[in-house]
Amino acid sequence: MGISTFRWKTKYGQPNWERISWLYMRLSGLVMFLIVTFHLLYMHMVVRVENLTFQNIVDRWNGPYGLAWKTLDTALLIFGLTHGYNGVRWSIDDYVHHRGWNLVLKMLLYIVGSILMIAGALAIFVGPGSLV
């Protein structure tokens, strides 16, 4: 310790995406306020979690309102995953300053995020039971 020896940043103003990211968090948050509340109320309070069997999902996705449900689930997937993982990215940027670790963790985050996005999309669009 003693008189500071670390280097502090004095030049600010490099171009970056934080402004878009900040705005996106607000907009996706607003959208999700509506759809997640609905999802939560419907699945947990109306249908009840224990009744969400394979058959229940098949009926919903292939039923008369199948397209509406699939649209809603896709929106949940896209907004939830991007909003959530952007939040994790913010946390990594906040707390992990070692350049290498910061990069490794964020790369890992992007890879896992992409895999989940693809997995979710497959489940919704390929159809129940048809991935085997």
Added chain:
Amino acid sequence: MRVKMRIRRFNPEKDSKPWWGEYEVEVEPTDRVLDALHQVKWYQDGTLTLRRSCAHGICGSDAMVINGRNALACKVLMRDVGKVCVVEPLRGLPLIKDLVVDMEPFFAKYRAVMPWLVNDEIPDHGERLQSPEARERYDDTTKCILCAACTTSCPSFWANEHYIGPAAIVQAHRFIFDDRDRAAVERLRILNDRDGVWRCRTVFNCVQACPREIDVTKAIGEVKLAILEAL
């Protein structure tokens, strides 16, 4: 009233890490924490090191953590701190000795936002006139005394010392919304940095900490909206 002062001590030449010093003082309820610290320094332990100048809440040199919260030692009354008064140096800035921290990283950020009036036009009347309404627009942020209480109360700053911090944004706000100034866009560009305004998570610790009662988060919010509009 008798109060126990628990003070975070650190002497870089002797100590490997900070320790707690405990001192009993006899004070009036209307004395300030600064008076109690003076009592310790003047009559009990002359090695206690702290920074203060005006002792009237205007120079901004004695911001510290008092009972877990940032404040000016010269503005907090002993009757408001209770029987035990815990005093620590500001957080997130390099510790020099006892209650004195290195303010240079803080001032480096202050300088980064160009805290001066930029205007090369020749004024019409020999001086730049401004309407009371235009002056009112940024009145709140002119009150800042650069004590660093806000910046060092911010979780985003503790987490990342590169975050430019509320104080620098307050100082930028003071010029961005001054209609005589011509460098608003330049300052907004600076504050649009990765470590600029977007690291603010509206925690409001700065508002609570500011001894000048500046609505710091409002100033930051206005700067954010100005960036969204201007860039």
Added chain:
Amino acid sequence: MGALVETLRYVISYRGTEGHWAWLLHRLSGLGIALFLSMHIISIFSVGLGPRVYNFLHEVLYVSAPAKVLEVFLIFGVLFHAANGMRIIVIDFFPGLGKYQRTIVRIELLVVILVFIPAAIITLQGVL
């Protein structure tokens, strides 16, 4: 690592106001929900793998007693994150409202708890 521990110590020991604790809870609930969401997507992915895999995962991850208890935490986390997020958005776009933030956080917490209690009771029916 030492710096991270120091930061967390600061966060816990600072006597901030409502906004400080709301921020902490917002971040924790956010990270928790992101973790849950990752698991949730995997279990939904298993819909593609047919009823046996899906129903098995569903039973373990959502219906078993420990899962039910975790679900209560999830519901609280989502409710709080949603309500607090709305507060942040409103204050972001109307910065002048910041001066009422302490009251706003309290009202928000009240609303969250009022919605949460019946939701928790409904969720735990059959477990308790």
